[in-house]
Amino acid sequence: DQQVKxxxxxLSVQEGRISILNCDxxxxxxxxxxxxxxxxxxxxxxLISISSIKDKNEDGRFTVFLNKSAKxxxxxxxxxxPGDSAVYFCAASADxxxxxxxxxxxxGTQLTVxx
Amino acid sequence: DVKVTQxxxxxxxxxxxxxxxxxxxxxxxxxxxWYRQDPGLGLRLIYFSYDVKxxxxxxxxxxxxxxxxxxxxxSLILExxxxxxxxxxxxxxxxxTVIGETQYFGPxxxxxxx
Numbered sequence: 001d002q003q004v005k006x007x008x009x010x011l012s013v014q015e016g017r018i019s020i021l022n023c024d025x026x027x028x029x030x031x032x033x034x035x036x037x038x039x040x041x042x043x044x045x046x047l048i049s050i051s052s053i054k055d056k057n058e059d060g061r062f063t064v065f066l067n068k069s070a071k072x073x074x075x076x077x078x079x080x081x082p083g084d085s086a087v088y089f090c091a092a093s094a095d096x097x098x099x100x101x102x103x104x105x106x107x108g109t110q111l112t113v114x115x
Numbered sequence: 116d117v118k119v120t121q122x123x124x125x126x127x128x129x130x131x132x133x134x135x136x137x138x139x140x141x142x143x144x145x146x147x148x149w150y151r152q153d154p155g156l157g158l159r160l161i162y163f164s165y166d167v168k169x170x171x172x173x174x175x176x177x178x179x180x181x182x183x184x185x186x187x188x189x190s191l192i193l194e195x196x197x198x199x200x201x202x203x204x205x206x207x208x209x210x211x212t213v214i215g216e217t218q219y220f221g222p223x224x225x226x227x228x229x
Contacts, residue, residue, distance in 0.1 A: 009155065034217065043119070043205055043220030044158070089158060093216075101146050101165070101209055101216050107157035 003027045004092050006106035013113050019077040021109050023090030026071065030092040034103065035064060035075050038087045047088075048075070080113045087111075118142070119221035121206055127227045134193040136224050138206030146209040147189035148218060149173075149181065151202040158205065164189055196228045
């Protein structure tokens, strides 16, 4: 059973507009969340993260919002650029048990930014 | 700058062959991971390791084994390759037991089993 869910397999956005990618999780033990970006034929690269003690983290054009009560996070990209076209993976981590350091990944959302 | 390298970018093997995928990291990371990526299924964890000679099963370990004889090297072994193991294989490493430690990925190995 997937503990991290990205329910939109794809998203298409015009250049300059906002891209919003969503992620839901089921495990209340998760306390750290990450977003990765992946281009075809390359490994995923770390984009931005957020701890559960925060509800927002910003890095340039990228902002991640966390709503713990709803077990929901989102990645906002403003403004979107064609180079942002990639698959985006949401990931989560828990601090208890023997799987310390393990990340749980969603299935990814393919973002396409068109001119 | 963290660097994770994988021995091959593309590999073609025949059913029943034994396949070795090698991963090396240069940042003295304790943790190493093997995933496979398939369309619509995201990244699925096969095996991981927190220390030399230590290994733990991930979500889909069947048909695979691993070896970690040195801290910097983590090998994935397909004992008898099958067509359903055709996939993109990704290795990752992370630095320690800090909560949510970021994992750094290699470029991936695209394996085709005929």
